[in-house]
Amino acid sequence: MSRRRPPLAPAPPGVNRRIVLSFLASAAGAVGFAVTYGLGGQTQWEGVCLAVAFAGLATGLAIWGKRLVPVGGYVEEHEGFTPPPAEQAMTAAVLTAPDSPTRRRGLLGALTLALAALGVAALFPLRSLLPWDRTRPLGALRHTPWRAGVRLVTSEGRPLRPSDIPPGTTVGVFPEGHVDAADAPAFAVRLQPERFTRPPAAGHLDGLVVHSLLCTHAGCPVRLYLDGTGRVLCPCHQSSFDLFAAARPVAGPAARPLPGLPIEVGPDGFLRATGDFTRPPGAGFWSRP
Amino acid sequence: MIVDRFARALDDRLRLSPVARRALAKVFPDHWSFMLGEIALYSLVALILTGVYLTFFFEASAADRVYQGSYAPLDGSTTSAAYASTVRLSWDVRAGLLIRQTHHWAAVVFVAAIVVHLIRIFFTGAFRKPRELNWLVGVTMLTLALANGFTGYSMPDDLLSGLGLRIIVSVVESIPVVGSWLAFLALGGEFPSTEMIPRLFVTHVFLVPAVLVALVAVHLAMVVRQKHSQFPGPGHTEHNVVGSRLWPSYTLRSLALFLWVLAVLFALGGLVQINPVWLYGPFSPAQATSPAQPDWYVAWGDGALRLFPPWEVRIGGYRVPAPFVPGVVVGGVTFLALYAWPFLERIFGRDHRPHHLLDRPRDHPVRMGVGVAALTFYGLLVVAAGDDIIARLLGVPVYDVLSVLRVVVLVLPLLTGTLAFLLARALRRGDAARLGDLTRADLATAHGAERRPPEDASERPARDRPGERVEMWPEGDVWHWRYRDAPGGLAVAGNRAASSEEEAASAARLAYPGVDRVVVPGPPLPAPGRLRTALRRWSDRALGVSLLVAALRQRRDRRRRDDGPDTSAPDR
Ligand code: HEM
Ligand code: FES
Numbered sequence: 001m002s003r004r005r006p007p008l009a010p011a012p013p014g015v016n017r018r019i020v021l022s023f024l025a026s027a028a029g030a031v032g033f034a035v036t037y038g039l040g041g042q043t044q045w046e047g048v049c050l051a052v053a054f055a056g057l058a059t060g061l062a063i064w065g066k067r068l069v070p071v072g073g074y075v076e077e078h079e080g081f082t083p084p085p086a087e088q089a090m091t092a093a094v095l096t097a098p099d100s101p102t103r104r105r106g107l108l109g110a111l112t113l114a115l116a117a118l119g120v121a122a123l124f125p126l127r128s129l130l131p132w133d134r135t136r137p138l139g140a141l142r143h144t145p146w147r148a149g150v151r152l153v154t155s156e157g158r159p160l161r162p163s164d165i166p167p168g169t170t171v172g173v174f175p176e177g178h179v180d181a182a183d184a185p186a187f188a189v190r191l192q193p194e195r196f197t198r199p200p201a202a203g204h205l206d207g208l209v210v211h212s213l214l215c216t217h218a219g220c221p222v223r224l225y226l227d228g229t230g231r232v233l234c235p236c237h238q239s240s241f242d243l244f245a246a247a248r249p250v251a252g253p254a255a256r257p258l259p260g261l262p263i264e265v266g267p268d269g270f271l272r273a274t275g276d277f278t279r280p281p282g283a284g285f286w287s288r289p
Numbered sequence: 290m291i292v293d294r295f296a297r298a299l300d301d302r303l304r305l306s307p308v309a310r311r312a313l314a315k316v317f318p319d320h321w322s323f324m325l326g327e328i329a330l331y332s333l334v335a336l337i338l339t340g341v342y343l344t345f346f347f348e349a350s351a352a353d354r355v356y357q358g359s360y361a362p363l364d365g366s367t368t369s370a371a372y373a374s375t376v377r378l379s380w381d382v383r384a385g386l387l388i389r390q391t392h393h394w395a396a397v398v399f400v401a402a403i404v405v406h407l408i409r410i411f412f413t414g415a416f417r418k419p420r421e422l423n424w425l426v427g428v429t430m431l432t433l434a435l436a437n438g439f440t441g442y443s444m445p446d447d448l449l450s451g452l453g454l455r456i457i458v459s460v461v462e463s464i465p466v467v468g469s470w471l472a473f474l475a476l477g478g479e480f481p482s483t484e485m486i487p488r489l490f491v492t493h494v495f496l497v498p499a500v501l502v503a504l505v506a507v508h509l510a511m512v513v514r515q516k517h518s519q520f521p522g523p524g525h526t527e528h529n530v531v532g533s534r535l536w537p538s539y540t541l542r543s544l545a546l547f548l549w550v551l552a553v554l555f556a557l558g559g560l561v562q563i564n565p566v567w568l569y570g571p572f573s574p575a576q577a578t579s580p581a582q583p584d585w586y587v588a589w590g591d592g593a594l595r596l597f598p599p600w601e602v603r604i605g606g607y608r609v610p611a612p613f614v615p616g617v618v619v620g621g622v623t624f625l626a627l628y629a630w631p632f633l634e635r636i637f638g639r640d641h642r643p644h645h646l647l648d649r650p651r652d653h654p655v656r657m658g659v660g661v662a663a664l665t666f667y668g669l670l671v672v673a674a675g676d677d678i679i680a681r682l683l684g685v686p687v688y689d690v691l692s693v694l695r696v697v698v699l700v701l702p703l704l705t706g707t708l709a710f711l712l713a714r715a716l717r718r719g720d721a722a723r724l725g726d727l728t729r730a731d732l733a734t735a736h737g738a739e740r741r742p743p744e745d746a747s748e749r750p751a752r753d754r755p756g757e758r759v760e761m762w763p764e765g766d767v768w769h770w771r772y773r774d775a776p777g778g779l780a781v782a783g784n785r786a787a788s789s790e791e792e793a794a795s796a797a798r799l800a801y802p803g804v805d806r807v808v809v810p811g812p813p814l815p816a817p818g819r820l821r822t823a824l825r826r827w828s829d830r831a832l833g834v835s836l837l838v839a840a841l842r843q844r845r846d847r848r849r850r851d852d853g854p855d856t857s858a859p860d861r
Contacts, residue, residue: 041383043390047559050387051552058548065541075524075531075772075781076316077799078516078645081419130470131478137469140479141462155575172575182481185575213575218459218594218612219480220452221577235579236452237595238677238687251688255599255611283459284601284610285469 015067019060026056138287142280145178146261152188152210152271155179159270162208165190170225170232173210175273183281185213185221186261188271191230191243198246201278202260210261211247214282215239217254232258256284313536314785318519322413324546325406330505331550332399337502339392340494346382348374349444349490351483360567368446368571371486375445376567391558396438398554400586403431411630411660414648415518418641421631423511426504428627433501435586440493442564442584446486449564451572453583455480456594460616465609481572520647523779524772527645529800534784580677592673593619596695623667654713662706669698759797759806761790768793769812772801 029052036045152173170187193207220236230243239252247258259277266272350370358381378385416424443454458480462468477484593615680687756775767786770793787793
């Protein structure tokens with residue numbers, strides 16, 4: 001089948017050369033990438049070479065698209081979307097034909113019922129996404145591994161005596177055996193009792209208080225302690241809590257004080273809890289206080 | 290030749306030519322703002338390509354793993370498999386860091402492109418009937434893009450993303466009644482659960498991308514079916530699209546754009562560090578990094594969390610924690626408003642007509658005001674997410690910055706919105722072409738002036754617009770047509786050949802209703818380019834000169850004829 005092909009459109013001078021150069025630059029980039037990879041890889045060079053490879057192709061195609069083919073100058077008609085009434089009537093006639101399923105109202109009702117039942121039933125397996133051990137969320141959020149008799153340990157698991165808490169700094173403490181529990185981290189700090197403006201919620205041992213480490217705003221650890229002012233600061237949204245005033249929030253978006261942990265010195269001389277936090281730690285949730 | 294034969298072979302089996310002829314000739318408007326959606330699309334392609342590579346190396350598990358590799362500070366330490374594999378991917382897999390950083394940059398660019406695309410659609414009114422459906426699809430894709438960005442960000446199980454995830458979980462837990470159940474349903478336990486990372490992974494690499502790709506297909510199919518809208522301009526009507534054709538112009542240009550996007554993403558991925566998780570360290574519930582800023586597209590939520598005052602309300606004795614309003618209500622209202630806007634505008638603007646010609650932003654002052662106010666508001670929320678950094682840079686207490694921002698975030702949007710509204714109204718009613726030309730008189734008279742009726746030249750009968758016509762001519766056994774507006778110096782060609790005169794006529798009638806059609810003998814000169822216009826002007830002048838010469842010669846001839854016997858017949 002031999003059809004006459006129209007002659008090639010003439011190219012403006014220099015355009016072909018620029019396109020070829022771009023493609024060659026691209027090929028060089030590709031080779032550069034392969035070589036860099038082969039020599040052991042180096043992130044910056046890999047990135048630059050690939051970028052050159054793609055940019056070369058892009059430049060060549062862009063010049064081609066701009067200089068060798070028409071730009072603009074065409075129009076396509078738009079039918080609009082209001083169908084002629086006759087057409088609409090024909091579609092309607094198909095849908096309302098005597099044997100059309102859409103007209104058997106009773107059957108449709110039953111079908112809808114069956115589908116709805118199936119749809120609802122299909123939601124039930126979603127429940128399996130809840131915890132395996134069937135813990136209930138509210139209980140889990142309220143309770144932590146702290147309870148009476150649990151010793152306070154460091155992040156390495158070493159139990160602490162009151163003398164291990166020096167003044168002027170906070171020490172992260174964890175329930176023994178549950179160092180990784182995400183709701184249990186707390187910090188111990190030694191304060192001068194005469195500066196208390198409110199008694200700490202969980203009491204204190206000669207100025208030694210323990211509070212939950214989790215911000216009551218959205219749960220970030222309040223790691224920054226400003227010694228002189230007795231304030232701890234949350235790095236996430238800058239809530240600030242006043243440890244002299246029962247760890248009340250004094251600035252930022254947090255609304256509740258940091259829960260306290262009641263402690264005592266056990267017969268072995270180590271610090272231990274006498275119960276769970278005074279309130280659920282961390283962010284709030286739908287519950288009666 | 291090969292292409293030719295291959296196309297023919299396919300056509301013989303599938304009869305593609307009727308569809309292909311139209312598809313290849315599809316016209317796209319020539320305006321840069323129509324490329325924004327394409328940038329989003331190509332970033333998504335880049336995300337999928339780089340993401341698939343990452344899945345070969347990323348281990349989505351919270352199980353303990355000992356990292357052994359070339360990043361010395363962590364060598365030999367036990368972390369989660371997810372974190373260890375991300376560090377391995379960054380330090381020990383060749384080209385791994387490039388692909389990982391490119392993936393992250395692509396996510397940043399993807400969301401940015403979607404947002405800018407949405408802003409363009411909004412201010413030009415491209416969401417109006419019949420394109421409301423595609424607006425809904427688009428807003429849904431934006432939510433999915435945000436969700437996938439966040440899940441991806443959280444998967445490496447590093448300290449920074451762990452904090453972010455903890456905050457989001459707290460926000461979910463703040464929802465009244467069902468919050469804690471929802472959080473447990475999603476995580477399979479209390480944060481941070483062991484199921485968390487595998488679930489994030491399935492969501493990130495399969496669920497959301499699958500839905501996203503399906504929606505992209507719907508989105509594009511709808512664009513093809515409804516055709517592009519276009520800005521008003523000479524020859525542009527409500528019944529046509531003026532621009533360049535898919536083949537060959539936009540095939541080349543779109544490919545070029547795709548490759549540009551890849552080039553920029555890989556340059557960023559190679560040269561600009563992003564999310565160096567090995568510096569942050571693995572997640573640990575008792576550790577925090579400071580300062581802690583999220584990726585930009587979640588920063589507005591973070592900013593809202595920072596700004597909202599410590600108010601906890603009680604409903605029937607139950608606590609509604611402070612993050613509920615900034616975290617859930619602000620986000621929910623934002624997306625509800627986005628979904629509802631086209632319908633609100635239709636109802637309150639009492640405009641139920643279909644629109645294919647776009648507004649200029651000024652054409653709709655209310656939309657302009659609302660849009661600018663919203664942009665200011667969300668921009669300020671993003672700024673607020675950096676309040677600690679601002680405070681450090683300015684050397685002022687962070688709580689002063691916070692107090693100022695709390696006021697500014699409410700007041701400034703009102704001011705900018707009102708200003709935008711007034712300026713748009715003045716521009717629309719006055720004669721100023723651009724903002725700089727606006728005079729005080731324009732601003733003063735805008736108030737209370739009558740609204741100028743919308744100017745839609747295409748709706749005026751053609752006999753009020755002399756100089757316009759549609760020319761049709763046969764070429765072999767096919768027909769072509771073009772539209773000419775002689776006073777405007779405009780000529781645009783029908784985008785495809787027609788198989789009969791009637792077919793050409795009906796296309797022209799649809800595109801330019803009411804314009805006279807004439808049959809001309811042959812193809813007119815091609816549409817003028819810059820060079821051609823110069824040539825044409827030159828040849829017009831030449832023509833004028835030659836006409837003059839001809840007239841002079843004719844007169845001379847006549848005189849000669851009058852004078853005596855014709856001796857000098859002009860040679861042809
Ligand atoms: C839909 C758009 C997508 C967005 C917005 C997105 C975004 C992200 C982001 C922000 C990260 C964190 C990267 C980092 O560590 O710095 C990430 C990680 C990841 N993404 Fe995606 N992604 C998308 C699609 C995909 C797809 C389609 C796949 C695979 C089929 C994928 C696979 C991965 C993997 C395996 C990681 C973890 C790798 C690592 O962090 O080391 N992503 N993604
Ligand atoms: S989490 Fe502490 S201020 Fe938000």
